[in-house]
Amino acid sequence: MKSLFKQKEFSILAIVLLISSILTFVSPVFLTVGNLLDLIEGNVVIGILAIGMTLIIITSDIDVSVAAVTTAVAVSISYLFGFLPDSWISVLLLFLFAPVIGLVMGLFNGLLVSKIEIPAIVVTLGTLNIIAGLVLYITNGNYVNSTSFPQSFLSFSNIEILGIPILIYLLAIVAVGTWFILKHTLIGRSVLAIGGNTQSSVRVGINYQRVKLFVFAYMGFLAGIAAIAQTAYTKAVDPNGMIGLELTVIAAVVLGGANIHGGRGSIHGTLLGVLLLAIMQNGMILARIDTYWQNVVTGAIIVIAVSYDQISYKRSQDKLANIEVEA
Template identity: 80%
Template sequence: MKSIIKQKEFSIFVIVVLLSIVLSFVSPVFLTFENFLDIIEGNVVMAILAVGMTLVIITGDIDVSVAAATTAVAVIIGSLFGFLPDSWISILILFLIAPVIGIIIGAINGMLVSKIKIPAIVVTLGTLNIINGLVLYLTNGQYLNSTNFPKPFLTFANFELFGIPILIYLLTAVAILTWFILKHTLIGRSVLAIGGKSQSAVRVGIDFDKVKLFVFAYMGFLAGVAAIAQTAYTKAVDPNGLLGVEMMVIAAVVLGGTNIQGGRGSIQGTLLGVLLLAIMQNGMILAHIDTFWQKVVTGAIIVIAVSYDQISYRRQQAKLAKIEVEA
């Protein structure tokens, strides 16, 4: 029990519970099953991207092109809707095409980072602008509604099992898969090792370039999955619909306890970070707080949380240093 309480995830969970209790007094609508389902479903895309971003940040890198990549994949599959058969085969085709396109985009980022050694922030800022420019050029910024969507896709988007939307099951599958990769596979342990001490990891035989390529390609894979989720949730393709989401994704990962400098992080922590941000936003909307104040409060909480995390981490490192010196 003591080990659980000491974990970063437990403190985030406590904050989520306390915030939920407070907001239940602000609005009686907040603490209802339907509202919580709406909160989770409305943030499935951000959560899927945050799960992938966790691996990237654990390696000490960052990817600010995730929202642009997701939008690009959504635009591509939206343009393909008119050519897909009006049957359930179209769903299978989408779940094959979208992740593959995402993997290609992510692999390009990974190749530039691992092979040419360009800093990830520079690479992904570049691809962010390239993708956004191409998307706006090809679409003229026009919104694509559901009139051309295959009926099976709309049925899939509206499907519920035991009263829970299909998108929440999709997020659960992504989270479990990524957790398993991180905790129970060689490549997952390599991700943690490189994020901790890259030079030591390379000395023991871990392929640095291979791991970097994997995390960016996997991030692209999840961007493809997120594109399907985004299209299913909004039942539309909006070239500007995800602008700025990459910052919220990064914030959720860091709030969830992943060290921005790499080396530590968890999928469950990231999901709690997403939930914390989502609850804050939902609570402020129910409390009729102006949009600009919502941004101020969210930004302040992020800065405070990251600052606290860094201070705690430095204190732990200082204690370890003292123990090593005394030994």
């Protein structure tokens, strides 16, 4: 039991609960099923992307191209709508095409990081420029709205099961699936292993390059799914709609306890991180805090979280290096 309280995820949960209870007092609306569902549904895209980013950060890399990749897939979806018949099959096909398009872009990042050994920040900065530029060029920055969407897709996005929107199920499937990969498959354990100690992983025969390739490809794959979620949620495709979202995603992952030093991070932690950011945003709206102050609070929380994490990391390192001194 003691170890549970020591876990980083636990302290994030405590903060989430603390803020929630404050908000419950501030606004009676906060703790209503409707508000909470809205809040979660509004963060499905960030959640899916953050789950992919968790794997990358565990291997102590970073991907700043996620928002651009997601937008690119969303734009592709809007073009696909022109070719696909208006039927349920098309929605299913979308779930095949979109992740594959994302996967290809992710593979490109992954190849450059793993085989060409260019630092991930530089690679993804480059692909961010390329992809975002191409998207703007092709779309001319034009917004596609729901009038051109097939009816089947619109009804898909309005599905509710047991009163819960379909997108929340989508997030849940991605979360459980990724958790399973991370916890129960060889490749998932390899992700944690190379994050923990790269040299050791090479020595025990883990194909380090393949794992790197996997995390970036998987990120692309999830970006494809996130693009469907984004399109379904906003019922529009906006080429400029997600600029800068990658930073929110990274912030959520870091808040959730993953560490850029590698080896640490979990799906439930990341989900808590997403939730924490979401609740703060929601709470500030409910508490009628001037929207312009919201970034100040979010930024301050990120800075405090990473500083706190670093301080406790240093402490734990200090404790490790002890000699048994005679009394």
